[in-house]
Amino acid sequence: MEALKNQVSEVFALQREYFLNHLKSAPLSVRKYKLKKLKKWILAHENEICSAIHADFKKPYFETRISEIFPTVSAIRHALQNMDNWASADYAEGGLGYLFTSSKIRKEPKGVVLVISPWNYPFMLALEPAISAIAAGCTVMLKPSENTPHTSELLKKMAEEVFKPEELTVFLGDYTVSQELLKKSFNHLFFTGSPQVGKIVMKAAAEHLTSVTLELGGMNPAVLDETADLKDAAEKILWAKGMNSAQTCVSVNEMYVHESVKDKLVDALHKAEKKLYPRGYEQGEDMSVLVNEQHFSKVKEMVTEALDKGAKTLLGGEMDDANRWISPTVMADVPKECKLRNEEIFAPVVVLTAYSDLDQVISDLQEKPVPLSAYIFSKSRKNQKKFLAGIQAGTTCVNDTTIQFAQPNLPFGGHGNSGIGKAHGKFGFLEFTNQRAELRQRRGFTSAKLIYPPYDKKWKQLIVKTFIKWL
Missing domain, CATH: 3.40.605.10 (Aldehyde Dehydrogenase; Chain A, domain 1)
Incomplete structure (x- = not known):
């Protein structure tokens, strides 16, 4: 030492x-x-x-x-x-x-x-x-x-x-x-x-x-409303959850899906999986593994807790303990008290929650710590505007995930719990x-000298009143 x-x-x-x-x-x-x-x-x-x-x-x-x-x-x-x-x-x-x-x-x-x-x-x-x-x-x-x-x-x-x-x-x-x-x-x-x-x-x-x-980091949400292009959204979300095995600070943790399109989204996710991974998941070729045993065990415990409390696996769920690998997994009916809904997952697991009222989703998100990223998939400009104005986040992206990180002319960072x-x-x-302020003044008479003491001159008082009102 x-x-x-x-x-x-x-x-x-x-x-x-x-x-x-x-x-x-x-x-x-x-x-x-x-x-x-x-x-x-x-x-x-x-x-x-x-x-x-x-x-x-x-x-x-x-x-x-x-x-x-x-x-x-x-x-x-x-x-x-x-x-x-x-x-x-x-x-x-x-x-x-x-x-x-x-x-x-x-x-x-x-x-x-x-x-x-x-x-x-x-x-x-x-x-x-x-x-x-x-x-x-x-x-x-x-x-x-x-x-x-x-x-x-x-x-x-x-x-x-x-x-x-x-x-x-x-x-x-x-x-x-x-x-x-x-x-x-x-x-x-x-x-x-x-x-x-x-x-x-x-x-x-x-x-x-x-x-x-x-x-x-943080619990990054993604909203998919009733107008979303589900095929497009499914491919983009699944790609991002597979990239680096979702050990990514801007990865989606929870999808809020309008109840009218929930089943269609699940179907789109299965089709996206076949398209993106036609030969299955070959570790080291298609996906990375989790970084160490400690992290793998933590994620496995989070998934197990949710399953024990009634959650359902809609996609994936495969785990290889020997190689620290988890397939892209979508889980539904996860109780609010579960760690999957309260801690950053940092793995290819995402929670799917059905909703009926976008205002309620926004209200719920306002009660949570500010995430690093928030996403919305929607064709509705009205819903996009409502979501972006209603939530707080370090970064946001419309109709995609993750890629805002790499835009070199955008600031990247969190807000509150997700960063400074x-x-x-x-x-x-x-x-x-x-960023150092630098001011250069002339020698001799300056405008500042007009307000030097003594202060009892009426014309100086007039100057100060003028400054306050107009300058």
Whole structure:
């Protein structure tokens, strides 16, 4: 433990010195060079990335390419294309009260930052915030998850081959490593994980008044009203529940389906299953497995509890204990007190609840913690508008699920229980940026001097009244 403490302190001091004396005032070309090196490394090690993630939880190579490598490379490309604009100062108008002044918002990097990343997308969710931090001009100390050791080892190798320790360093290990890192007074902290751990991270950050970005999760609902294109909706939902075995923070947890189309939706889901998985589910080729025994056992217990209390399986329900695998599963008649309806599932299991009144669904959702994502499948603009205006969520999507995450020009993040702050593109860049106000005043006479003491002059009182009324 003493060796870890010394290593953390040494790297933190090294990055702090490098940032203050070199990086803070370095031109944008320095940041761009780092991102280009990172992109080159990723493209040269594509197969290694796929192999590492497959070794951790049998994620299909195709899925890794579209959900880990592609978004990471795209994030670098997007930053390189837009960094000049993001980093440029924004000029601010002042009005007559600030006559003769000029004002602007200077974009300056925050400094030494900590990124604690999760296991579910172990490559992409480690590097996307790091990319935003590098683009903003920060140094990075990165702690990937111990639950995906092969990917974490590869991230460490990447860091050593692409960056200097003062630029980006990867720390491997369990929660005790995170605890040691959180003792330092970072300039910003980016955490992706559960709300429970997010509270611990935020409490540690509060000791140093460190700003935070918390990307958490939640019970993401999807409404399918009586006008929904059921074939289309079934394919999209089933695809998202199969992707990464639904170990995805924006995955649908509960479908609220209008009672008039419930049976038709179930039929559409069965047809979608045959279309998307015509040869069945081959682990490592069509679907990943759950990340470890602990997570598999938790999900299995949630399903068992619901079945014991009268729930019905409408689709799937297959489990392979030896390989930690669960088929895409739809369950109905799940009692409200069951964990499946109160805890983020993080597995290819979804609850189906029939409804008759959309207003009641919205009212019920308002009583729950704010989810990271909420979805509606509907042809009715009226129902879409009512749903989007009535609920709260970090992100929303109409007639699809999950894909809003990858839109680079949209902010991604939660609200309340599902997170604090935003990621991706310009929004991620600004999380690692201090937007510093800068005002320049002329010498000699200024409009502000009109209200200097003494205050007993009638013309000054008139000026103040004019300011209050008109400026």
